[in-house]
Amino acid sequence: MTFVTGLTCVICHKTYPADYAGYVCSDHGNEGILDVRYDYERIGATFTRDTLAGNRDRTMWRYRPLMPVAPDAAVPPLTVGATPMYDATPLAATLGLSKVWVKDEGRQPTASLKDRASAMAVVKAQERGADIVTTASTGNAAAALAGIAASVGQRTVIFVPASAPEAKIAQLLAYGSTVVLVNGTYGEAFDLCMEASAEYGWYNRNTGYNPFMTEGKKTAGLEILEDLKWEPPDAIFVSVGDGSIIGGIHKAMKDAVALGWIHRQPRIFGIQSAGSDYLVQAFESGEDVLTKPPISADTVADSISADLPRDRIKAMAAVTETGGSYLRVPDAEILAAIPTLARGSGVFAEPAGAAPYAGLVAATEQGLVSSDDRVVLLATGSGLKDVASAMKSVAAAGTKPLRVDPNLDALKAAFNN
Ligand SMILES: *Cc1c(COP(=O)(O)O)cnc(C)c1O
Numbered sequence: 516m517t518f519v520t521g522l523t524c525v526i527c528h529k530t531y532p533a534d535y536a537g538y539v540c541s542d543h544g545n546e547g548i549l550d551v552r553y554d555y556e557r558i559g560a561t562f563t564r565d566t567l568a569g570n571r572d573r574t575m576w577r578y579r580p581l582m583p584v585a586p587d588a589a590v591p592p593l594t595v596g597a598t599p600m601y602d603a604t605p606l607a608a609t610l611g612l613s614k615v616w617v618k619d620e621g622r623q624p625t626a627s628l629k630d631r632a633s634a635m636a637v638v639k640a641q642e643r644g645a646d647i648v649t650t651a652s653t654g655n656a657a658a659a660l661a662g663i664a665a666s667v668g669q670r671t672v673i674f675v676p677a678s679a680p681e682a683k684i685a686q687l688l689a690y691g692s693t694v695v696l697v698n699g700t701y702g703e704a705f706d707l708c709m710e711a712s713a714e715y716g717w718y719n720r721n722t723g724y725n726p727f728m729t730e731g732k733k734t735a736g737l738e739i740l741e742d743l744k745w746e747p748p749d750a751i752f753v754s755v756g757d758g759s760i761i762g763g764i765h766k767a768m769k770d771a772v773a774l775g776w777i778h779r780q781p782r783i784f785g786i787q788s789a790g791s792d793y794l795v796q797a798f799e800s801g802e803d804v805l806t807k808p809p810i811s812a813d814t815v816a817d818s819i820s821a822d823l824p825r826d827r828i829k830a831m832a833a834v835t836e837t838g839g840s841y842l843r844v845p846d847a848e849i850l851a852a853i854p855t856l857a858r859g860s861g862v863f864a865e866p867a868g869a870a871p872y873a874g875l876v877a878a879t880e881q882g883l884v885s886s887d888d889r890v891v892l893l894a895t896g897s898g899l900k901d902v903a904s905a906m907k908s909v910a911a912a913g914t915k916p917l918r919v920d921p922n923l924d925a926l927k928a929a930f931n932n
Pocket residue numbers: 627628629655656722754755756757758759760761818819865867868895896897
């Protein structure tokens with residue numbers, strides 16, 4: 516038994532039973548994303564901040580009463596969650612802020628936050644006895660599903676744009692997925708994956724479609740709160756592609772408020788590339804994201820390249836309901852953020868993982884963050900995911916290695932003394 520009371524459509528609020536076999540609201544099709552609802556009163560009766568503190572399981576499954584997963588359900592053996600959050604004193608000093616923490620999701624088993632959702636997908640797929648699980652992805656969700664599925668012997672078919680960074684494709688192939696490289700955008704890969712899963716009856720992990728992915732991703736938000744002893748930060752910066760991570764972070768905050776574990780929500784800031792800024796546009800113009808047409812996305816930050824953010828309703832609510840903001844940052848600033856973040860915190864992130872830092876700089880300049888604010892940056896993926904972009908970023912920063920012959924004179928010459 517879980518504490519789920521039902522699944523509610525984000526558009527019409529119609530509620531489906533907890534064991535609903537579909538993915539989305541039958542009246543609203545693929546836009547009718549469902550939100551998992553819980554009986555917080557019953558959860559709170561046995562699950563408290565104190566019981567949590569006594570739980571030696573440090574993985575994401577420590578929050579299981581707040582998940583659509585039965586207490587005795589088997590979960591994959593890989594250690595998902597429990598990522599460190601570092602006090603980045605040099606970054607805080609540079610920005611003139613009282614506290615900046617960096618949560619390093621690059622430390623996940625497949626090196627991105629997506630492991631939290633994919634672990635959930637594998638549990639749900641196995642619950643349904645699925646033969647095959649599928650997803651479309653810009654790369655990280657795919658790598659996460661492939662790796663976690665491999666850990667339990669679950670078969671997967673994965674759709675990624677052929678342009679995905681090589682490291683991500685290497686992961687898929689190493690983990691043994693059936694890999695479909697689509698000659699097209701992520702959006703086109705997504706549509707093909709949706710058609711194929713309907714045709715073949717595969718379990719579908721797609722972001723902004725499968726309602727349980729948010730419930731996995733929110734564990735990052737719960738960890739942030741627990742690490743800070745339930746003293747919420749003032750602001751959390753999250754990079755946004757489909758908008759599922761930011762929705763998950765918001766869900767964590769709402770869960771914690773509902774349980775009385777925190778009494779105010781942090782302001783949530785969604786950071787997008789200027790080349791993939793659908794939600795920033797909608798935030799600025801007040802356009803309804805349900806009817807706003809897709810844009811044509813193009814950014815170096817492949818993980819947040821989205822023509823039409825699939826989870827845009829939850830993504831917009833995360834910002835508007837917490838008094839945050841959507842901000843766009845140019846690709847050059849995203850790239851520049853890679854070495855700055857690495858040098859100021861020790862965390863080496865891929866472009867989408869460094870983008871929140873660029874967003875924080877913009878927010879500080881615009882007066883959206885003040886010097887006494889305590890700020891969390893979510894570094895969503897490892898820098899090793901996209902070495903080509905990392906090399907571009909250090910070249911742009913003017914960082915060059917010294918190239919020398921193997922003797923001390925040559926070294927001294929290179930050092931100029
Ligand atoms: C997926 C991803 C994002 C964006 O998450 P969305 O849920 O698509 O908004 C950001 N950073 C990294 C590294 C990702 O893999």
